[in-house]
Amino acid sequence: xxxxxxxxxxxxxxVIAQILIDKTALTPARILTAYVCAGVVLGGIGVYKSFVDxxxxxxxxxxxGFGYLLARGALEGVRDQGLLGAFTGGLAAASxxxxxxxxxxxxxxxxxxxxxxxx
Amino acid sequence: xxxxxxxxxxxxxxARSSLFRDCLLAFLIGGGICCLGQFLFTWIYQFxxxxxxxxxxxxIALIFLSCLFTGIGWYDKLASYAGAGTLVPITGFAxxxxxxxxxxxxxxxxxxxxxxxxxxxxxxxLYGCVFSVILGLIAxxxxxxxxDITGVV
Numbered sequence: 001x002x003x004x005x006x007x008x009x010x011x012x013x014x015v016i017a018q019i020l021i022d023k024t025a026l027t028p029a030r031i032l033t034a035y036v037c038a039g040v041v042l043g044g045i046g047v048y049k050s051f052v053d054x055x056x057x058x059x060x061x062x063x064x065g066f067g068y069l070l071a072r073g074a075l076e077g078v079r080d081q082g083l084l085g086a087f088t089g090g091l092a093a094a095s096x097x098x099x100x101x102x103x104x105x106x107x108x109x110x111x112x113x114x115x116x117x118x119x
Numbered sequence: 120x121x122x123x124x125x126x127x128x129x130x131x132x133x134a135r136s137s138l139f140r141d142c143l144l145a146f147l148i149g150g151g152i153c154c155l156g157q158f159l160f161t162w163i164y165q166f167x168x169x170x171x172x173x174x175x176x177x178x179i180a181l182i183f184l185s186c187l188f189t190g191i192g193w194y195d196k197l198a199s200y201a202g203a204g205t206l207v208p209i210t211g212f213a214x215x216x217x218x219x220x221x222x223x224x225x226x227x228x229x230x231x232x233x234x235x236x237x238x239x240x241x242x243x244x245l246y247g248c249v250f251s252v253i254l255g256l257i258a259x260x261x262x263x264x265x266x267d268i269t270g271v272v
C-alpha cells in the first residue's frame with residue numbers, strides 16, 4: 001500500500017511539472033528551483049508534513065521534499081539554537097543530498113569524461 | 120482565413136494528445152522512481168530503524184544511481200521519454216549536476232568541471248537556502264512575539 005501511495009503521489013507531482021513545461025515557457029532549471037522553493041513554503045506552513053506522513057517517498061523523493069527538508073532544518077535550528085539556527089539549519093539538513101550529489105557528480109566527471117565532439 | 124483556422128485547430132489537437140502522452144510517461148516513470156525510493160527506504164529501515172537516517176540514505180542511494188546512469192548515458196535516454204518524470208525526483212537534481220560535470224571536463228578541473236557543475240543546481244541551492252533562511256528568520260521573530268511555528272514540520 002505504501003508503495004502505491006508513493007507511486008501515485010510522486011507521479012502526480014511529476015505530472016504537474018510536465019504540464020508546466022508543456023503549457024508555459026518554464027525551463028527545467030526554473031521548474032527545479034520553483035519546486036524546491038514551493039517545498040520550503042509548504043513545509044513552513046505545515047502542509048507538507050502531513051503529505052510526507054501520507055505519501056512517504058512519494059513526497060520526500062521529489063524536489064519539493066528537498067525543500068521540505070530545508071524548511072524542517074531551518075525551523076528545528078530556530079527551536080534548538082535560536083537566531084544562529086535560522087542560518088545554519090536549512091543547509092545543514094539538506095547537506096547530505098547536496099554533498100552526495102557533488103561527490104558522485106565529480107566522480108562521474110572523472111570516470112566518464114565527455115567526448116570532445118560533444119563540446 | 121480558413122486555412123489558418125484549420126492550422127490552429129490541428130495544432131490544438133496535436134498539442135493536446137502529446138500533452139496527454141507526456142503526462143502519462145512522466146507519471147509512470149516519476150512514480151516509478153518514487154516507488155524505487157520507497158523500496159530502498161523500506162530495505163534500509165531494517166538496518167537503522169530510524170526514519171531520518173533511512174530517508175537520508177535513500178536520497179544518497181538514489182543520487183548515486185542517478186550519477187552512475189548519467190555517466191553511462193542511460194539517464195538521458197530515459198529522460199527523453201520521461202520529461203518531468205526524471206526531472207522532479209531527486210535523481211533529476213543529481214542528473215542536473217552530473218551532466219554538466221561530464222560535459223565540461225575538457226575545460227579543466229576548476230573552471231570547467233568545478234564551475235559548470237553548478238550551472239543548473241546552483242540556482243536551486245541558492246534559492247532553496249535563501250528561502251529556508253527567510254523562513255527561519257520569520258519563525259525566530261514570531262517566537263519573540265510568543266508564537267511558536269517550529270513544531271509544524
